[in-house]
Amino acid sequence: MSLSAAFNIISSSFAANSAQTAVVSNNIANVNTPGYSRQIANLVTNSFGGADVVSVTREANAALADQVSTSTAQAAAQQAIADGLATLAQTVSDSSSASTTSGADQNGASPSAMLTNLQSALTTHETSPSSSSAADAAVTAAQNLASSLNRGSAAVANVREQADQNMASSVATINSLLSQFTAANNAVVTGLQAGTSVASAEDQRDSIVTQLSHEIGVSTVTAGNGSMSIYTDSGVTLFQDTARAVSFTPTPTLVDGQSGSPVTVDGVPITGPNSPMPLQSGALAGYAALRDSLAPQYQAQLDQIAGGLINAFAESDQSTPPTLPPLPGLFTTPGATSLPSTAATTGLGAAIEVNPNADPSQGGDATLLRDGGISNPGNPAYTYNSTGAASYTSRLQQLVGAIGATQSFDPSAGLGSSASLTDYTNASVSWLQAENQQASNASSYQSALATQATSALSNATGVNLDAEMTNMLNLENSYASSAKLLTTVNSMFSALLNAA
Amino acid sequence: MTMTANFVSSQFLTNSMILPITQAQSTLTTAMTEESTGQYADLGLQLGDQSGYELSLKEQVSLIQTLTSGNSLVSTNLATAQNALSAIGASAQTAMSALTVWTPSANSGATLQTTGQSALQALIASTNATSGDEYVFGGINSAVAPVTDYYSTPTSAAKTAVDQAFQTAFGVLPSDLAAASISASAMQSFLAGPFAALFSGAAWTSDWSSASSTNTSAEIAPGQTVASSTNANEPVFQDLAQAYTMLSEFGGSQLSGAAQQAVASAASSLITQGQDSLTNVQAALGATQSAVTDANNSMSSQSTILQKQIDALDNIDPNATAAQINSLTNQIQMAYELTARLQQMNLAQYLPVP
Numbered sequence: 073m074s075l076s077a078a079f080n081i082i083s084s085s086f087a088a089n090s091a092q093t094a095v096v097s098n099n100i101a102n103v104n105t106p107g108y109s110r111q112i113a114n115l116v117t118n119s120f121g122g123a124d125v126v127s128v129t130r131e132a133n134a135a136l137a138d139q140v141s142t143s144t145a146q147a148a149a150q151q152a153i154a155d156g157l158a159t160l161a162q163t164v165s166d167s168s169s170a171s172t173t174s175g176a177d178q179n180g181a182s183p184s185a186m187l188t189n190l191q192s193a194l195t196t197h198e199t200s201p202s203s204s205s206a207a208d209a210a211v212t213a214a215q216n217l218a219s220s221l222n223r224g225s226a227a228v229a230n231v232r233e234q235a236d237q238n239m240a241s242s243v244a245t246i247n248s249l250l251s252q253f254t255a256a257n258n259a260v261v262t263g264l265q266a267g268t269s270v271a272s273a274e275d276q277r278d279s280i281v282t283q284l285s286h287e288i289g290v291s292t293v294t295a296g297n298g299s300m301s302i303y304t305d306s307g308v309t310l311f312q313d314t315a316r317a318v319s320f321t322p323t324p325t326l327v328d329g330q331s332g333s334p335v336t337v338d339g340v341p342i343t344g345p346n347s348p349m350p351l352q353s354g355a356l357a358g359y360a361a362l363r364d365s366l367a368p369q370y371q372a373q374l375d376q377i378a379g380g381l382i383n384a385f386a387e388s389d390q391s392t393p394p395t396l397p398p399l400p401g402l403f404t405t406p407g408a409t410s411l412p413s414t415a416a417t418t419g420l421g422a423a424i425e426v427n428p429n430a431d432p433s434q435g436g437d438a439t440l441l442r443d444g445g446i447s448n449p450g451n452p453a454y455t456y457n458s459t460g461a462a463s464y465t466s467r468l469q470q471l472v473g474a475i476g477a478t479q480s481f482d483p484s485a486g487l488g489s490s491a492s493l494t495d496y497t498n499a500s501v502s503w504l505q506a507e508n509q510q511a512s513n514a515s516s517y518q519s520a521l522a523t524q525a526t527s528a529l530s531n532a533t534g535v536n537l538d539a540e541m542t543n544m545l546n547l548e549n550s551y552a553s554s555a556k557l558l559t560t561v562n563s564m565f566s567a568l569l570n571a572a
Numbered sequence: 573m574t575m576t577a578n579f580v581s582s583q584f585l586t587n588s589m590i591l592p593i594t595q596a597q598s599t600l601t602t603a604m605t606e607e608s609t610g611q612y613a614d615l616g617l618q619l620g621d622q623s624g625y626e627l628s629l630k631e632q633v634s635l636i637q638t639l640t641s642g643n644s645l646v647s648t649n650l651a652t653a654q655n656a657l658s659a660i661g662a663s664a665q666t667a668m669s670a671l672t673v674w675t676p677s678a679n680s681g682a683t684l685q686t687t688g689q690s691a692l693q694a695l696i697a698s699t700n701a702t703s704g705d706e707y708v709f710g711g712i713n714s715a716v717a718p719v720t721d722y723y724s725t726p727t728s729a730a731k732t733a734v735d736q737a738f739q740t741a742f743g744v745l746p747s748d749l750a751a752a753s754i755s756a757s758a759m760q761s762f763l764a765g766p767f768a769a770l771f772s773g774a775a776w777t778s779d780w781s782s783a784s785s786t787n788t789s790a791e792i793a794p795g796q797t798v799a800s801s802t803n804a805n806e807p808v809f810q811d812l813a814q815a816y817t818m819l820s821e822f823g824g825s826q827l828s829g830a831a832q833q834a835v836a837s838a839a840s841s842l843i844t845q846g847q848d849s850l851t852n853v854q855a856a857l858g859a860t861q862s863a864v865t866d867a868n869n870s871m872s873s874q875s876t877i878l879q880k881q882i883d884a885l886d887n888i889d890p891n892a893t894a895a896q897i898n899s900l901t902n903q904i905q906m907a908y909e910l911t912a913r914l915q916q917m918n919l920a921q922y923l924p925v926p
Contacts (some may be wrong), residue, residue, distance in 0.1 A: 104582075161617075192638040196638055308735070363876035434846045460714040461711070462710075469789070498628050499624050501627055502623050502625070506614040522589060530583055530584045539579075541919040541923070
């Protein structure tokens with residue numbers, strides 16, 4: 073071996089050393105970058121016997137990365153549902169501190185508490201049938217109940233509209249992430265073809281997938297040329313060589329019974345009842361579940377309660393034999409001329425009101441509650457108290473009884489087909505709080521899983537500062553040795569030249 | 573560089589304390605709220621599908637409270653009615669005593685008349701007794717005075733009817749001198765016939781009473797409804813009114829001693845009959861009063877049990893929460909300490925500066 077060959081080896085050692093130092097510096101610089109995978113310089117002996125850095129690879133763990141994106145998507149879906157349900161639960165969460173109240177009145181504003189207050193007010197009115205203040209109090213309690221159902225319905229509409237807006241912004245985020253992904257994926261594919269380092273492009277690609285999984289549940293497949301394809305968790309292609317168009321038309325106002333439009337990928341719906349492959353996870357799936365099934369189901373229950381109230385307080389023809397049909401009494405909807413059937417209650421929760429004929433503030437007469445004839449004060453056929461007796465209580469007793477009497481409900485609202493109004497209203501609260509509890513628990517659980525998976529991934533592919541420092545010390549030593557070697561070879565050359 | 577199970581990324585090491593700290597802090601906030609209120613911070617979230625059950629317990633408590641406060645009104649009305657009935661009984665007793673010692677030879681008819689008139693006035697006043705603004709003997713027609721004043725000016729319908737009946741039977745008014753010729757037996761049959769008819773059926777409800785024969789009813793306990801009053805159409809009021817009216821109208825009249833004796837004995841037998849029905853009415857109202865008391869007692873103990881059930885659902889265990897707050901505080905302090913130490917555990921700190 074000639075001395076000049078030794079020079080070549082030393083020079084390749086310097087080159088390899090600086091390449092490795094660059095990798096270590098890069099690792100240290102990114103010690104706190106989330107999603108950064110530590111890089112490794114791969115050394116190979118070259119033709120002179122020296123060392124060359126042939127490639128820089130990244131420490132990757134596809135299994136853990138998948139777990140991170142799956143649990144992130146699940147956590148996001150449950151979080152979206154939990155947030156929406158918590159908003160709805162606020163309209164019924166009046167239980168706190170209610171037991172510390174001294175009076176008979178329930179705190180809060182839930183339909184359940186308002187129904188109890190109405191029942192109390194009617195019972196009090198029954199004890200003092202001639203008292204106009206007791207009659208007014210009962211009408212006020214009825215108004216509170218009606219507005220509590222109105223408020224609940226408004227909250228449902230609000231939650232659905234919010235979910236619709238969130239779906240729109242989620243879809244915008246997905247499309248923007250997919251176009252970023254296109255660029256990063258192209259960089260990986262061309263980099264691999266050219267043989268340059270693709271580590272940072274791969275990092276970027278993985279980070280986009282994680283961000284994407286927050287919005288929509290995805291799974292990924294990497295092809296032989298390094299190109300990654302993205303599918304939704306239900307199997308619809310989102311990216312394969314090119315990004316697919318994700319589209320959504322927002323519906324700004326969603327009234328009871330109106331359904332929002334689905335999210336489509338290449339024209340295939342991925343949310344809603346008509347989707348062949350419905351999305352399972354990600355915030356988008358959570359918003360869709362909230363908008364299309366959970367909130368409408370609660371609305372259906374509110375509508376059933378409203379319909380049940382109108383029927384329970386209906387007035388019938390008191391003539392013998394009765395010839396006229398029963399009409400809405402204390403509770404009605406604007407312009408109603410007949411009683412609603414249990415199967416057609418859509419929109420009642422938002423529309424229910426106290427009949428103006430019984431409302432003193434609208435020129436009505438609250439004593440009609442005792443006497444009957446709220447439905448049509450001009451028609452004596454609907455008057456129960458035909459003698460006008462001041463202590464007539466039969467009608468009030470009927471009304472109190474009607475609140476506790478079993479009546480039929482539409483089973484499609486999910487609370488059975490037969491119950492008393494009180495029980496049905498309570499069951500609706502139970503249903504909502506149970507869904508709320510379940511979503512909240514699932515959200516905490518999935519968040520914990522996501523955190524764990526992220527930690528595991530960080531431990532598997534992240535940077536340890538101490539390890540990098542140790543590498544750096546190694547590199548320092550090898551640099552010092554190479555320098556020493558260079559000086560030695562140089563002095564050998566000098567000795568040789570001087571001898572000549 | 574090797575990747576082993578022991579490998580820990582520096583980022584994880586730095587962040588590892590953040591999540592436990594934030595979790596412990598949020599749990600601590602909740603625990604402190606619960607400690608101060610004694611109840612779960614978010615009951616709906618805590619109870620889940622038991623929320624409806626908890627609400628139904630509260631509804632029962634609320635219903636019991638409403639019924640109990642309503643019962644105090646029912647009790648007041650019943651007590652007013654009982655007092656009025658006692659007064660009616662007392663004046664019946666007074667009239668009866670006066671009649672027992674009365675004889676046509678020793679006393680004048682004016683005594684009969686005075687006894688009858690004062691007793692009738694007392695009866696009318698007692699029958700029109702009110703509780704609040706409700707007439708307690710009005711039945712469900714509680715807004716109108718049950719009986720009209722017999723002695724009113726212009727002449728009441730009841731007095732006109734009595735005069736007309738007498739005129740029809742004997743062709744004269746009681747104040748007419750010719751009335752002296754009416755025999756005791758004729759008087760007896762008049763009192764038992766046309767006169768008695770004025771105090772029952774349609775004549776009673778048109779001339780005397782505005783009360784409804786339907787009694788008020790009240791729900792005194794969940795599902796327990798009782799008749800909470802009696803009304804002026806009961807026989808006791810009719811019998812006594814009849815007795816007092818005959819004394820008042822015919823006592824001081826021109827009737828013969830024998831006829832007056834017939835009036836006095838008819839009146840005393842009616843008063844006795846009235847006293848019997850009075851006892852029945854008093855007993856019926858008394859039974860309602862004790863039913864109200866029983867209902868209140870049982871609802872009170874029921875309410876206590878229900879409240880215990882509600883507390884069991886709503887309330888936290890204060891000792892457990894206090895212990896939890898203590899251990900959370902320790903955990904947070906420990907986490908702060910660890911974070912500071914982990915910051916020191918860094919190779920760069922120990923390498924000599926070149």
